[in-house]
Amino acid sequence: MSEQLSDLVREVLADPEVTESVGKHVRWVEGTLHRALKEKDYRDRYGASLKDLLGPGAAALCDMTDEGQLRAKELKTPPKHVTASQRRRASILRRLAAAAGVPSGAYSYPKPTPKGTMPAWxxxxxxxxxxxxxxxxxxxxxxxxxxxxxxxxxxxAARSGELCTIGITDIAPDLSLAKITRNPQADGSDLHVTEVWPLSPVTQAALAHWLPIRARLTEDLEGGAGALFVVLHGNRADHRQGAYKRGMPLMLRGMIGSYRAHVQELKADRTNRGGAGWELPTGLEQLRRGVQERRDSYADERRAGDRKPKWAPYLVRRPLLNDEAEKKERQATAAAFAAVAQAVDAFHQARAAAGDDTDPRVLKARRTLREATRTAWARSDHATVLKLLGQARLENADLDAAGYAAELLDALERS
Structure with a gap:
């Protein structure tokens, strides 16, 4: 039976529609089934055929895992019954049964009630x-x-996985925007929408403070260092996800764990000083859903006629699925590039005419150049924009006029 199961898994993994994430889950469930088949009682009952294994055997497997059995290693935490893992395991069991052409006995678990987010106040x-x-x-x-x-x-409202993929190149020249590549959990496609979102002044200030600290963390790394969020301390021993060094990209588990740890630390710090504890959710996903709830409520109130501020991306870049869409995108990008060249010329002319960088004409030209540079970056990347500014004869010493923050330029050079 173990050989038949392994052959079935190989067949499922050979399907080009199976993503890398689903493939890992298939391997995970395969391991659980192999551990179950090592138990004599389970093997005698359900080990005769794939029909038995993935039919009544799948139901028995769900019962066993609900009670915390068949874990790859002993954990101190008690079983939580209906969890995302249980739903995922049942889904894979149904996938395996469909591939084998037999009825599935896996349970259909109800979707768990989401944890609370936080009140509006x-x-x-x-x-x-x-x-x-x-x-x-x-x-x-x-x-x-x-x-x-x-x-x-x-x-x-970025998800934890989306935060991990943000790189230095995804931050606007003046730190005012961030590119977020959306990756919804229910979407198995490799084609994702990239949204360019405005960052609040407080987030921009936090970024400006973090970038020099990040530079010190990455200075000992060999090669480039492109991630925005990096590891603070390396490990010397092998980790189950591999050894890592200080300054390497912060991965999903680290992002979630560090958020939880710093929330507890911050709450304790404020309370010890005699202040009220922060009303921060202990989970990063809870925080994201709270932000999404606010966004949805704003949209509802605007549709009802309320003058709420519009909360929307600066720009949305979707996968180009047809020639017409690609043509429009090229035209918009070309127009953005042309606006940069014109803005550089206008800046030089204003500076020559005024002779003083504090002159209102120069300040206006700087604002125009900054906005044009920001838009061009949103439609392309830093390498293209910096090359474009050089071709338009903007000196490196004047890149601040185009909005480029010194901290970001240093990080770009390192990456």
Whole structure:
């Protein structure tokens, strides 16, 4: 039976529609089934055929795993019954049964009730508290990174996995925007929408403080260092996900774990000083859903006629699925590039005419150049925009006129 199961798994994994994530889950369930088949009672009952194994054997497997049996290693935590893992395991069991052409006995678990997010008043108060923390310019790298994570989620409603994929090149020249590549859990496609979201002034300040700290963390790495959120401390021993060094990209588990740890630390810190504890959700996903709830409520109130501020991306870049869409995108990008060249010329002319960079004409030209550079970056990348500015004869010493923050330029050079 073990050989038949392994052959079935290979057949499922050979399907080009099976993503890397689903493939890992298939291997995980395969391991659980192999462990179950090592138990004599289970093997005698359900080990005769795939029909038995994936039919009544799948139901028995669900019961066993509900009670915390068949774990790859002993854990101190008690079984939680209906969890995302149980739903995922049952889904894979049904997939295997369909591939084998037999009825599935896997349970259909109800979707668990989402954990609470936070009340509306707490979301409003949170921005003020983040601003106070950022203004204090914390020297602790973990706190500095945490504040950028917090601000980014509040501004963009990014998922934890989406946060991990943000790179230095995904931050606008003046730190005012961030590119978020959306990766919904239910979407198995490799074609994802990229949204360019405005970052609040407090998040921009947190970024400006974090980037020099990040530079020190990555200085000993060999090669490039492109991730925005990086590891604070390396490990010397092998980790189950591999050894890692200080300055390497922060991965999903690290992102979720560090958020939880810093929330507890921050709450305790505030309480010990005699202040009220932060109304922060202990989970990063809870925070994201709270932000999404606020976004949805704003949209509903605007449709009802309320003059709420519009909360929307600066730009949305979708996968180009037809020639007409690609043509329009090329035209918009070309127009953005042309606007940069014109803005550089206007800046030089204003500076020559005024002779003083504090002249209102020069300041207006700088604002125009900054906006044009921001738009061109949103439609392309830093390498293209910097090359374009050079071709338009903007000196490196004047890149600040185009909005480029010195901290970001240093990080781009390192990456």
């Amino acid at each position: 707490a979301r409003s108060e949170l921005h003020n508290r983040v601003r106070t923390e950022v203004d204090a310019r914390p020297s602790d790298p973990g706190r500095a990174r945490f504040l950028v994570v917090l601000g980014t989620v509040l501004d963009t």
